[in-house]
Amino acid sequence: MPDFQFATPEALDEALRLAVSERLQKAIDLRGSATLVLSGGSTPQALYRQLAETPLRWDCVTVLLADDRWVAADHEDSNEGMLRRLLLQGEAASAYFLSLCPGYPDVQANLEIVEAQVSELPPFDAVLLGMGLDRHTASLFPCSEQITEALATSASVVMTRPTTAPHQRISLSRTRLANCRWGALHIVGNDKVRVLKAIEPDAPAVTAPVSAFLPPRGSFEVWRSP
Ligand code: 6PG
Numbered sequence: 001m002p003d004f005q006f007a008t009p010e011a012l013d014e015a016l017r018l019a020v021s022e023r024l025q026k027a028i029d030l031r032g033s034a035t036l037v038l039s040g041g042s043t044p045q046a047l048y049r050q051l052a053e054t055p056l057r058w059d060c061v062t063v064l065l066a067d068d069r070w071v072a073a074d075h076e077d078s079n080e081g082m083l084r085r086l087l088l089q090g091e092a093a094s095a096y097f098l099s100l101c102p103g104y105p106d107v108q109a110n111l112e113i114v115e116a117q118v119s120e121l122p123p124f125d126a127v128l129l130g131m132g133l134d135r136h137t138a139s140l141f142p143c144s145e146q147i148t149e150a151l152a153t154s155a156s157v158v159m160t161r162p163t164t165a166p167h168q169r170i171s172l173s174r175t176r177l178a179n180c181r182w183g184a185l186h187i188v189g190n191d192k193v194r195v196l197k198a199i200e201p202d203a204p205a206v207t208a209p210v211s212a213f214l215p216p217r218g219s220f221e222v223w224r225s226p
Contacts, residue, residue: 001214002221009188012225013047016186019223020126021054023182027125028060035062036095037127037177038087039138040069040079043188044128048087055091062121063087064098066129067139067171070159072104077167100157100170110170111157118156118172124180129220131187131210133195136162138177139169140209147206150174174205174212183213183220190226 006012020036027034038044068079075081080099088097098117103110129137136142140150141162150158156176160169177183187196196210205212213220 004221004223006223006225009046009225012186012188012223013050016047016128016184016223017050017054019184020051020128021056023126024056024061027181028057031122033060033062034125035064035121035123037064037066037124037172037180038083039066039128039130039186040082041130043130043186045082045086047186048083052087052090052092058092059094059096061092061095062098063092063095064118064121064172065100066127066137066177067169068100069167070101070104070107070170071167073099073101107159107168111159114170115155115157118176124177125182127177127180127183127220129177129183129185129210129213131185131192131196132165133191134164135195135199135208135210136165137185137210137213139171140174140212141165141169142207142209147209151205151209151212174209178213178218183218184223185210185213185220187222187224188226193224193226196222196224 024034065079069077073080103113139160143163144160146160151174153173199208199211
């Protein structure tokens with residue numbers, strides 16, 4: 001498993017900022033556009049502030065979330081709200097943001113809108129995923145009744161309802177997240193590193209959804225710090 005270790009979260013953020021921006025620029029040079037998928041939570045927030053100030057043809061970049069909480073964008077728990085505050089500012093203000101919740105609060109109408117939009121996108125150029133101590137990633141939670149379907153479906157977007165975290169969620173599916181040119185798992189903290197290292201390669205993905213993206217099932221890299 002490609003495993004990149006850094007001494008501090010700050011060093012990890014700077015390395016990820018460079019890795020992401022280089023991949024986006026390469027995609028723009030090759031194909032004229034790029035697609036970036038980002039996760040919510042607390043780990044990546046400093047990175048998003050730094051990416052926002054990174055000179056790039058952001059007007060050629062489509063940004064979307066790996067998942068969001070099923071709340072209004074102005075709700076304090078909204079990943080969209082966090083991304084608009086931290087990333088879609090400064091240099092990155094010109095990026096095109098594809099919301100996962102444009103039809104909130106109508107779940108079915110929203111699913112139809114977002115499924116049509118996301119399924120039209122090409123392979124993602126860069127995907128950054130986080131992980132919880134329960135081994136969830138995006139909003140693919142082992143505790144949710146929808147996890148088997150979320151890991152197996154050919155649809156791009158699913159609704160999930162975790163029992164160990166607040167809010168119903170909307171998440172890109174395993175299939176859609178894995179349809180990418182480069183993916184990295186952004187891990188900070190020894191607790192998470194221990195959980196990650198303890199995942200058996202043949203662990204059922206329904207009990208450790210993050211394992212669906214790591215070798216041997218997936219090709220995401222691990223980028224981590226204490
Ligand atoms: C979310 C994220 C989620 C996150 C992990 C880690 O909506 O919360 O998409 O998958 O990446 O829960 O969260 P922390 O970075 O806060 O530990």
